[in-house]
Amino acid sequence: MRDAAPLDPAVLDAPTTSHLRALEAESIHIFREVAAEFNNPVMLYSIGKDSSVLARLAMKAFAPGKPPFPFLHVDTTWKFQEMYEFRARFAEENGVNLQVHINPDGIARGVNPFDSGSQVHTNVMKTQGLLQALNHYGYDAAFGGARREEEKSRAKERIYSFRDRFHQWDPKNQRPELWNLYNGKIWKGESIRAFPLSNWTELDIWQYVYLENIPVVPLYFGKERPVINMNGTLIMVDDERILQKLPNARVEQRMVRFRTLGCYPLSGAIESAAKDVPEIIQEMMLTRMSERQNRLIDKDEEGSMEQKKKEGYF
Amino acid sequence: MTQPTTEPQSEIDLARAEEEALIARDIHAFLKQNEEKELLRLCAVGSVDDGKSTLIGRLLHDSKGVYDDQLAEATRTTDAGERAIDFARLTDGLRAEREQGITIDVAYRYFSTPARKFIIADTPGHVQYTRNMATGASTANVAIILIDARLGVLTQSRRHGYISDLLGIPHLLVAVNKMDLVDYGEARFNEIAADFRAFTDQLGFTSVTFIPVSALLGVNIVEASPARTPWYTGPTVLKFLEQVAIRKDVNLTDFRMPVQTVIRPNLDYRGFAGQVCSGVIAKGDAITVLPSGKQSTVRAIDTYDGELQRAWPPTAVVLRLADEIDISRGDVIVRSDNLPRLSRHHTADVVWMSDSPLDRARSYLIKHGTTYARVNVEAIDWRVDLETLNPIADVAELKLNDIARVRFVSHKPLVTDSYRKNRSMGAFILIDPVSNNTVGAAMIVESDELGADEAAVGGTEVRPRERARRLGHKAGIIHLFGGEDDAQRTALVFAVERRLFDAGALSVALDDGDPRYADARLGGQLSAAAKRLSDAGLIVVSGAFAEAAPGTAALSVDLAGLPLPDLDRATAAVLDLAQSAGLIAAR
Numbered sequence: 001m002r003d004a005a006p007l008d009p010a011v012l013d014a015p016t017t018s019h020l021r022a023l024e025a026e027s028i029h030i031f032r033e034v035a036a037e038f039n040n041p042v043m044l045y046s047i048g049k050d051s052s053v054l055a056r057l058a059m060k061a062f063a064p065g066k067p068p069f070p071f072l073h074v075d076t077t078w079k080f081q082e083m084y085e086f087r088a089r090f091a092e093e094n095g096v097n098l099q100v101h102i103n104p105d106g107i108a109r110g111v112n113p114f115d116s117g118s119q120v121h122t123n124v125m126k127t128q129g130l131l132q133a134l135n136h137y138g139y140d141a142a143f144g145g146a147r148r149e150e151e152k153s154r155a156k157e158r159i160y161s162f163r164d165r166f167h168q169w170d171p172k173n174q175r176p177e178l179w180n181l182y183n184g185k186i187w188k189g190e191s192i193r194a195f196p197l198s199n200w201t202e203l204d205i206w207q208y209v210y211l212e213n214i215p216v217v218p219l220y221f222g223k224e225r226p227v228i229n230m231n232g233t234l235i236m237v238d239d240e241r242i243l244q245k246l247p248n249a250r251v252e253q254r255m256v257r258f259r260t261l262g263c264y265p266l267s268g269a270i271e272s273a274a275k276d277v278p279e280i281i282q283e284m285m286l287t288r289m290s291e292r293q294n295r296l297i298d299k300d301e302e303g304s305m306e307q308k309k310k311e312g313y314f
Numbered sequence: 315m316t317q318p319t320t321e322p323q324s325e326i327d328l329a330r331a332e333e334e335a336l337i338a339r340d341i342h343a344f345l346k347q348n349e350e351k352e353l354l355r356l357c358a359v360g361s362v363d364d365g366k367s368t369l370i371g372r373l374l375h376d377s378k379g380v381y382d383d384q385l386a387e388a389t390r391t392t393d394a395g396e397r398a399i400d401f402a403r404l405t406d407g408l409r410a411e412r413e414q415g416i417t418i419d420v421a422y423r424y425f426s427t428p429a430r431k432f433i434i435a436d437t438p439g440h441v442q443y444t445r446n447m448a449t450g451a452s453t454a455n456v457a458i459i460l461i462d463a464r465l466g467v468l469t470q471s472r473r474h475g476y477i478s479d480l481l482g483i484p485h486l487l488v489a490v491n492k493m494d495l496v497d498y499g500e501a502r503f504n505e506i507a508a509d510f511r512a513f514t515d516q517l518g519f520t521s522v523t524f525i526p527v528s529a530l531l532g533v534n535i536v537e538a539s540p541a542r543t544p545w546y547t548g549p550t551v552l553k554f555l556e557q558v559a560i561r562k563d564v565n566l567t568d569f570r571m572p573v574q575t576v577i578r579p580n581l582d583y584r585g586f587a588g589q590v591c592s593g594v595i596a597k598g599d600a601i602t603v604l605p606s607g608k609q610s611t612v613r614a615i616d617t618y619d620g621e622l623q624r625a626w627p628p629t630a631v632v633l634r635l636a637d638e639i640d641i642s643r644g645d646v647i648v649r650s651d652n653l654p655r656l657s658r659h660h661t662a663d664v665v666w667m668s669d670s671p672l673d674r675a676r677s678y679l680i681k682h683g684t685t686y687a688r689v690n691v692e693a694i695d696w697r698v699d700l701e702t703l704n705p706i707a708d709v710a711e712l713k714l715n716d717i718a719r720v721r722f723v724s725h726k727p728l729v730t731d732s733y734r735k736n737r738s739m740g741a742f743i744l745i746d747p748v749s750n751n752t753v754g755a756a757m758i759v760e761s762d763e764l765g766a767d768e769a770a771v772g773g774t775e776v777r778p779r780e781r782a783r784r785l786g787h788k789a790g791i792i793h794l795f796g797g798e799d800d801a802q803r804t805a806l807v808f809a810v811e812r813r814l815f816d817a818g819a820l821s822v823a824l825d826d827g828d829p830r831y832a833d834a835r836l837g838g839q840l841s842a843a844a845k846r847l848s849d850a851g852l853i854v855v856s857g858a859f860a861e862a863a864p865g866t867a868a869l870s871v872d873l874a875g876l877p878l879p880d881l882d883r884a885t886a887a888v889l890d891l892a893q894s895a896g897l898i899a900a901r
Binding site: 207 | 342350574589616667752
């Protein structure tokens, strides 16, 4: 029989750790491991709420120092204006080194969500753009904000997700991952994606945003916004480009907010008046719709996320 | 497997309804409550057809852990025209697996109830996926295994129990499933529970709980079913998961913190970052840094959110020390009044996870705590027969999914505890240094102290114990003395040498009756040679006295006590004595 560890009476009053603090500690541990084990890590920053939480955890992991790696935003030029404003503020307030990469080939070819379609746009501007940046700077580890709960194919993703020198992910040949002993051994040219938020759920993220008072893009909160109803999906008119592409569209003002943020023509709004984080959580808990439901790229085909990931998308 | 959707009414449902009412009425109160929830990690083990996916799907669905669109995707219209949820479809993952209809890799699922947040490691149960099960089990507080009520305890049930225990999961929940197919028979349930308990009693679980369920019909998963199992008064699966006491499972005794990185933002600040993996540390505590052995006291426990007075697992902290001592990543900070082992020799239970067998001629890389080290395999003591769970000796190699007791020697000393005592400091992963793949997982049973018996003697880096492991026997001198007849003694010396050699030992006869050494007879040269040879790990059989080398055995046998002149019987008697003295293993 196992020896019951005798409890030191002096420590019996040690309080339990709440799930959020346990998740926080796990994420900090991952940040420190990757930063210590890899030569040239980078944190992928997407401006959304998960990135905001990820950034806070990175700050916590190295306090009172700063994260010993740059942040990278792979821009598609189609993000919401409020995201760009938030990004500028974020970099300044946190004193982090934020790099922005835009795929120049995509721009030269005039790739956009309307004429190219969401798949080509995402592949060229996000996936190819990301790979260009990773290759250019020679990053051997990239932190991402993916969560296993988000999507079925992510449920089996590792915390250290190994990529070959073509950045490809082989779901059938992943390294076993036990305890918190992450295998950081790679050869030159290979890399890992590291996911400190793997075990967080959407509720955990919002709860943490609330608990820690972490700033998020105001688009998450309900407000009267100009939208176009595209086959049941509400797309916000964020700038003139959408009206040039869809000259006949009817623009209406609706009280809407966004559950996930990406390229504005590909991000569906939901009708909601939730004005702060508690109201967002309240709405989420009482309605319960999967958060990617309004992100259009997942619906293109069954198992599409798995396909994108094999190609190098997060 | 599909089942019409139902509208359950129960205690859990009421708790859920209350929570929803609270969310609607006072979201801030809900947030306060939700903030305090404890985290429980469970490992669900099962094979195709035993209902594991259905059980997990049920837990997710009935605890409202499934989003509406996911639910819609898993809902099909049956032939009879009813809308039905395919619970298993809620949990299956990658496309390749969906095509084969089985769960291969470990998949992680999440749900929460008003009481706790849960992480489920959904692991396959077939023997060819033992490595996946070990992976999911490595961090779990609770293991759920399923036993088909019709089939009773199977080989795989025992294997699942064994692996759960091997990976140190404290609590075992046995769901006796498909009770609907045995008419919810109490006798059948009790029979299975008694049968399996006889097995688990031999293992190390803190608690073992049996629950009669039907995953398909949702009986005793979330809702109690007094109508179907009136004789069962215990908790439902969900209730058990909400209530099982896991706080005491945390090791709060042995403070260990592997250093991850040194935080040095400016010249005035130098802190050591790590996660408290066991025990409690307080400001002012005396600490020791291993392997260097340097000592200091804790000046401050820093976090982003301010200083702490004390820290316990799993908190991530930065320690500042009173003294400027050299500490780097891979070192372990411990409390000076509670030291772990510092050792090169480790006996561990290993789960082999690679398609390439363990090659005893190669060295492997391990990750232990925050350090990497090279290790060599000294011996494979035995392998577990995954059908009978019995040990098999004489193991030539380890193949994928094999579980074995292996002795390692690490090229540098490691700071260890036994896995039973401390999961964090008792575990390491094995990495193939060529492919960089993770090829095995090891749970330390015991690490030998860097003790006197293996201290390097006279400058050699090879320890007597290492020689003994290589040769399979201890080193030593068997001195045969007395008797009337020198020729008879010499004959016995050679006979014993031969028999020892035949038994697998590296034996050598050194006798002054040996014509080869006639010129060495005088001057004590044979005695010096005997000492040197035993020092080299051999068993010396001698008719002349010789002092044994340090760390080796000395056995003196008086010929007067042997059944001479029967040489055969006398030889056998000497071998028996050698065995009793521990020079050679029992034959």
